[in-house]
Amino acid sequence: MPEVTTTLLLRLVGPLQAWGTTSRFDERDTQLEPSKSGVLGLVCAALGRDRAESVHDLAALKMGVRVDREGLLMRDYQTAAGVLIAATGKADLGRTVVSPRYYLADAAFLVGLQGDDSGLLRQVSAALRAPRWPLALGRKAMVPGLPVWLPDDLQAGDLVTTLASHPRIAPPRFEHRGQPVRLMLEHPDSGALRHDQPVAPYAARRFGPRFVLPGVLDHVPEPAALEPR
Template identity: 40%
Template sequence: MPADPTPAPALAPDPTPDPGPQDEAQAVLVLRLAGPLQSWGDRSAFNRRDSRPQPTKSGVVGLLAAAAGRPREADITDLVGLRLGVRIDQPGTLLRDYHTVSDYRGQPLPQAGVNAKGVQKPTSPAKDTHVTHRYYLQDAVFVAAVQGPAALVEALAEAIRSPAFPLALGRRSCVPTQPIALGAVRDGTVEAVLAEEPWQAGEVAKAAYRRRAERGPEPFSPYRIDLAATFDDPSGDDTVQDVPRTFDPRERGFSTRRIRHAWLDVPTGLRSSATTVQPAAAIAGHDPFALLGW
């Protein structure tokens, strides 16, 4: 049968394309990261372990993974996908921990390389002492906010309150004070939540801020304070390499993320010199570090 020489009319495009799956509801978890010592390393070279001046995404994701009971080999794609914002409430000061390492038998130290039998080679020329430097932040307080799917964020909030593994501020030796989770999960964005969360600095810093306000006569309000913050932002003006691919020690690796720096006008929670601000730890219950002013 001969083909019809008249072509069929072309179909007009659908004026209402398929919207696809709806976005999940978002929620924000707010974390108070404070303790006598913190260390947020993003690189280590030989015998030196540095600390960045604020929490890294790797450190925050590691804390959440530990709370949720995930082993080091577990998939952390969902945690890495959370949007992070960090506010510096109390920057703290840098502490250098100086170490020397020697062999108790008086023998030269081995090097990292091994021979064909898998035995470490001796240092050449012989080296009797290794010098190491480890850096920490002392007396620092940060407020971190993570934003993501509400179901995941709710589960992480519950895990932070009843963690499966011990939590740490960058390194296992850096124990956090309580509370870590600041209240229930919030609606909105990390920017809005961090701008509304009251100042979490220690009582010593708050008392000094109140005295400065009462001295006058400079225009100064004890009720608000400007705090530096950084946010995950694909169009941000800075780049950091602190996004973990996995926590498996055999496959450790990091990728970069873009961040944006900003200043936030934050309520201090102060009222007057006659009003004592209740420490956050007192609200959560007993905290052995409360007397140190965190």
């Protein structure tokens, strides 16, 4: 029998998240939505998949993000003294490096991973409920504020249908009430370019381009507990 298109839903909610795709050297950026490399890294941690192992099967999944609560973009910095100089290989004791770090505060994302291998998605679903290694929202120190798994996380259907029909996982910010909900959907050849597509094991730190197409939902179902009586 042919495989049925299935979408696995993940709930990414926490005090801080960071989904960098262009970080170089001292500065650490974040996108306004989860990156595919970061989400699949979280999945690998749940599965206990080593950084040297292939992620080809996971990278083939199509990803979409629904932004249920926009994050506040925050910036701080870290300092380090006695940093090694690349040209000499020696530490410069008189030099202090300032490293700006960007984060999203209080964000809530509903992420969907779509594929035809329902067995793989069932395996990921089970691993999220009992992860082998700690899960993080982009960086190791940023732990989820709620379980990543949802009771109804496996849905028969495509990304758009599943993301449009699932109840909210968090209320919007006060200033965004009544506004459409943003969607970011992976697309084969159209949209904004993101360099977050894993093309090799994570240990190689090689990521290719991926197109992401923005969209909006005018209505998102409210959880039963939040529906007006």
